[in-house]
Amino acid sequence: MVQHLITFMLATPVLGAILQTVIGGQVPASSRDGETNSPSADVSAKPSRLGEGSASWAALSASLASAICGVVLVASMHPKVAEPQIVESLPWIGSYAISYELGLDGLSAPVVILISLVFPLLIAAEWTRGAGRRGIHGLLLILQASLLGAVCAQDLFLLFFFWSMSALPFYFLIGIWGGADRESAAFRSIVTAALGNALFFGALLVVYYSAEPNTFSLRLLAQGGIRGAGFEILGYNVSTSDLAFFLMTSGLILRAPIWPFHGWFTKVAVEAPATVLVASVVTVLAVAPSIFMRLSTQLFPETLGKVASAVVVVGVVNLLVGGVCAVAQRGLRSLLAFVALGELGLLLMGVGSLSQAGFVGAVYQQLVVGLALAALGLLVGVISERTRSELFTADTESKDSTLGGVALGAPGAALVAAIASASILGVPGVGGFVSHALLVIGGYSFHPFVVIAAGGALLLGTYTILNMYRRVFLGQTTALTAAFEDLRPREKLYLIPVVIALVGFGVYPKPLLDLVRPTVLAMLSSFN
């Protein structure tokens, strides 16, 4: 029964997306407007308020049901077990050895928790959206299902299926509900994602045809399916593993904000709705690195061993560039985007170190920093929705176009922002400290310079984030924030669990680390 829960976890959001589009009737505009006999009355049907409410509840219920499944699945996992647990396997396209195989292990458990915690909050955050609420709910549900599928898939084709499926909802979410330049942002997002997916598919094909026998099963491929195979191009011997790794990594780089190919992400951060920004952060900070870690250690260990230094260098560059660019930002969204860039760099540092501490830290970083950025992203949404601004520093000294003194009217929001900021900075006692400490320990094993670079970036990040906090929440109010009220009950309902989770994961990380460590040790066994 428990293994079927994993399919239920994926299917529920999809079913919910379909259900909420059809639930609740529609009434003719004429009866709503009272002009029953007017020939010029617009007779096109419009959704009733009751129907919209029911649809929203359906969407939230579906998301919550999936989230509860995810939490139950993770809670039912046995610690100290490295192999995927709660596996569900069915043949799908037998002639090509494609199977519907899903499983949960220490690598995917934190990401499943992150998605399970965040996506219901996103649905709830879009509760008061007027036009197109069903559409945005439906797309978020599809996104939730596709990200969960990408993380839990144990078949390479199935993984690609879900991973590529996750690109399309962003196009509509940004293109329809985004800001002034939404079309450009959406187009850039989909083009980059399509190119990335194409490269990833190339890797998939190389792996499939190099394996003996041909298979997409990660388990079989990991047992040595493609190692040693190679071919010749223009007189040069090219290892299949290297080629596939290059294609896969290129594909993932284009879907994650790796400098200097991160322009689409910063554009999306500025133009997308806050909930879509949060979903994007979860995708790039948690799901993409999770796929990279899984495939590179299971399928391409030799190649990863050869390029580990490059991974660390890329991580350090991302970290430093993210920190330096964040200092120069004037808006909250672009600041968050560059903070996410820096945190991803820190994560890559841990992955490239190929050490237990670094890898475990990277996995934990996905969860805690994802939660912290989700909290900040949702707060940014609240603030920009009420004030129509997200600037905290202006070119001129005009106070009317910037935020300030939000804590006066909204102490709850200030407290949430403080805890989320503390987690991003890695203050002891909150979740970010656990991941940062482990990443530093792992990074030092690679080279002491890494620690110096990380230290410099973290100090810069401290200044940036606290400066932002001072300008947005402290001091005197401005014209925009004079009437700013505190978080409403609905907003408290979805922000407080995140804060509690951040503190809980910081104070008592043991249960989750007990799940993560065995899987990480098994993954790194080929490097020892």
Place this chain on the structure above:
Amino acid sequence: MKSDLSPLLHSPEPLALGILFLGFASLLAFFFGRRIPTLASVPVLIASVGLLVLLGWLGYDLSLEDQSSFDWISGWILPRRQGLAIRFGMSVDVLGVSSGIAAATLAVLLQVYVWARQRWTGVGRFASAIGFSLMGSVLAWSGITPWASFLGMVFAALGGVIALGGHWRDPEGAEFMMSFGIERISAILLAVLGAGAITHIQSLTPAVAAKGLGPILLLAGIFVFAQPFPLLGRLTRHAPSGPLTRIYIAQAAPLWVSLGALIRNESLIRAAGLETALGWIGSLAAILAATSSFFQNNWMNAASLWLSAIGMVSFASLGFVGAHVAVPICLTAVTVSLGWALLADGAAKKVDCAIEKSSKSTKNGSNWLLSVALLGAFSSAGGLLFASAGGFVALYAESMQQSPARAAVVLLCSFLVSACGARVAWQLGTAFKHESEKSFIQGRWLSIPVLVIFVGFGVFWNGTLTGLDASIFSDRVLGSVLERISPNGRGDSVNTLVIGVHFALLLTSILIAWWNGASGIGPFRKFVAYAPRLSAFVSGGYGTERAFAGLADAFRFVGRHLQTWIDEKFSNTWAPYVLNRGVQSAGRAFGKVDRALSNLIARVAYALSTAATGAVQSAHTGNLQWYVTFAIGAGISLLIHFLVSQQ
């Protein structure tokens, strides 16, 4: 006689529970402090008193046991026995218990004072700040792993932020609070980096003491947490916070916590050979801070800098000599700072009802305040009978034995610190001269417990008069100065020369302070008038804030241009343009080739079809018909002739 509760007291649970209860009470006070200020502060007071009693009991139990400490370590991040584990450890020993009792005593006194103040809406939040600071102190002094110390530092910083947060609506207050937060968190992160590096090295070779980057970063982080140079700029700024917040919660408490963290990690520092560097850097920082203090016109700024200076003297003495010297100096400084803050806060409060005072009693009021403040300065500089005396005397003695240069620097630091301390006391006494006319009663009655504090640590704590050894107040940490100077007493005998030098320095520094401050004349004021820019430079914290601001602007410049060139030009303009042009060019090229190929095929097909149709068409014209008929006929004739001739 052992206590029946000994097994319980020998476990970490009681102390951990005490700290947790204090934390919970502080959280309650934080969340409900605005709505029910006085009531919200009561749990913090109860928890603080409870912790004080518990620590006293633990100390008593220790004195009865043969064991010198009870240690407890657990794995926090990763299992304890893993090499890379981040461990949380605490110890119940004399050092931790003594320092905890000291911190708890001061915290309780402060809370009683604050609670007794009527109609102050901020009492709840302030109680919360006191609670978190006390948590930080106990954790830092009881923690036996760096990670436990960091947690203590976090709570001390949190207490400071909450206390300073009472004025966050004021832009200056908000800036002050954020600067405090940035400095403290940066220090903690530096220390975490260092501890991480040490953890990695020791996971590989547990028996080898870590050297290199790890201990340096750890030391730097803890050192910076104590607010030394170059972080003096904030101390010279105006801020709306009162003295209790600014001097005690936001500076003295973190200083005490950082000393605790440093002492607990002293073995790591010494193994890396960094103690001498700590001594010299601390001395230099002390000189710079004390010098800047002389140039301050505001007594709170001067007191803040004095506290930084004397804190650095204690750090330097830790590096040059050891904890038995550093602790009394720092503890007395922290105590005096609280006393001054209480006096200043009490003197500044306006009483509701005016009290008619005679000019004589008014003068006695301000003299009383000045006297008590000066007594504090005297005690902090190692006046006789006070705890710091033993520390200073031992510092001079052991420095003189090590090297003349070291002794000279130490003496200079001590002289400057005691002089600026006396000047601060004078400024405090005279700053509230007019205020104290109205609040004379508060000032006097308040001075009594402050006097008790100043004297108590000296008389009772270090056993100077009691000479007790077996009671709970016996002082194995803070040595008695009488023991030191009495050749027949217990403890080490000290060269009379050193004692003489110490008191000569003390008296000289007080005279100079009076000459500078109270007399209205003095070369110092003339120097300020003669070199205003240099004076402004020194009094502003040596321009370090401007340097940091310039550094931030430089990063902002680089970041802006990086974003312009990569995000806007590369990603948003060039790359789309190049890709667009590339795709369009490729499309146009393929289109051209396609058109050319199509045209070629069309021409060839046209030519072939034209030739064929032309041939067929020609066959239908008259002339060709005759030629073709004649050719066919001629051919047939030839064939018949050939066949016939063959036969």
